[in-house]
Amino acid sequence: MSRRRNPFDDLEEFFERFSRQFENQPGFDQDVFGMGGxxxxxxxxxxxxxxxxxxxxxxxxxxxxxxxxxxxxxxxxxxxxxxxxxxxxxxxxxxxxxxxxxxxxxxxxxxxxxxxxxxxxxxxxxxxxxxxxxxxxxxxxxxxx
Structure with missing residues (x-):
């Protein structure tokens, strides 16, 4: 029996990648976008x-x-x-x-x-x-x- 894939894992991975792209950018405040805090x-x-x-x-x-x-x-x-x-x-x-x-x-x-x-x-x-x-x-x- 194969296990169903959790669709939220893909969504979480997307947001992690998105966050990593911007976290080292000068002037980018993660809290404004709800990604920090x-x-x-x-x-x-x-x-x-x-x-x-x-x-x-x-x-x-x-x-x-x-x-x-x-x-x-x-x-x-x-x-x-x-x-x-x-x-x-x-x-x-x-x-x-x-x-x-x-x-x-x-x-x-x-x-x-x-x-x-x-x-x-x-x-x-x-x-x-x-x-x-x-x-x-x-x-x-x-x-x-």
């Missing part, structure tokens, strides 16, 4: 010879509220939490809910070894280490006629 996760991607290291800011979340996934050359980081406060006074009950979510998807420049990926979370900073995949050697020899 409070729910935007700040991310650094470093190339360290044999591995990539991604550092992402996710303050206020616990490590259980953060999901990191690697699929092919795509890294997705999601953080989601919900707070619920109830306050009761005599006959008055007040209930407040607050939820917060962050999501960021990065296209990695080279394939990585998915099994070797590791992540740590300390003081609101998520650090993900992604070992690069060894280049495939050999290939298929083509005879020329």
């Amino acid at each position: 409070a729910n935007r996760m700040s991310v650094d991607l470093a190339d360290r010879d044999a591995e990539f290291v991604v550092t992402a800011d996710a303050p206020g979340f616990s490590k259980e509220e953060i999901d990191v996934r690697v699929t092919g050359r795509r890294l997705t980081i999601e953080a989601e939490r919900e707070e619920h406060t109830e306050e009761e006074e005599e006959t008055y009950l007040r209930s407040e809910r607050h939820s917060e979510s962050l999501r960021r998807t990065l296209q990695l420049p080279e394939p990585v070894e998915e099994e070797g990926v590791s992540a740590t979370y300390k003081n609101g900073v998520l650090t993900i280490t992604l070992p690069k995949r060894e280049p495939e050697t050999g290939g298929k020899s083509i005879d020329i006629e």
